[in-house]
Amino acid sequence: MSSSEYIFQKAKDDSELERLQLLESIFDPNTRQQFATIGDLTGKHCLEVGAGAGSVMRWLAEQVGDHGKITAVDLNDRFLHNPPGNVELMIGDIQKMELPPLSFDVIHV
Secondary structure: OOOOOOOOOOOOOHHHHHHHHHHHHHHHHHHHHHOOOEEEEEEEEEEEEEEOOOOHHHHHHHHHHHOEEEEEEEOOOOOOOOOOOEEEEEOHHHHHOOOOOOOOEEEEE
């Protein structure tokens, strides 16, 4: 397996979505608690690496508001339909992407 090959890339949609949503239900509460330690996210620019089914991406979009921006990166966007207007969705391997230096206030992986 190459370094950019994702083990769940070819998983059936229903089972993969169920897996991602289970992970969200387990880890999202702690993720939100960790973000609370940062303080107000209004107007911030955030990078979300491995957006999965999009729960953190959508939550962050609400937190940063209209003047903030979320850049969400994933190898596959099959579960990231209709992202909020302040979200830029990028499909690809984060290890191979060139992002502008110092362009994010917060990075979530």
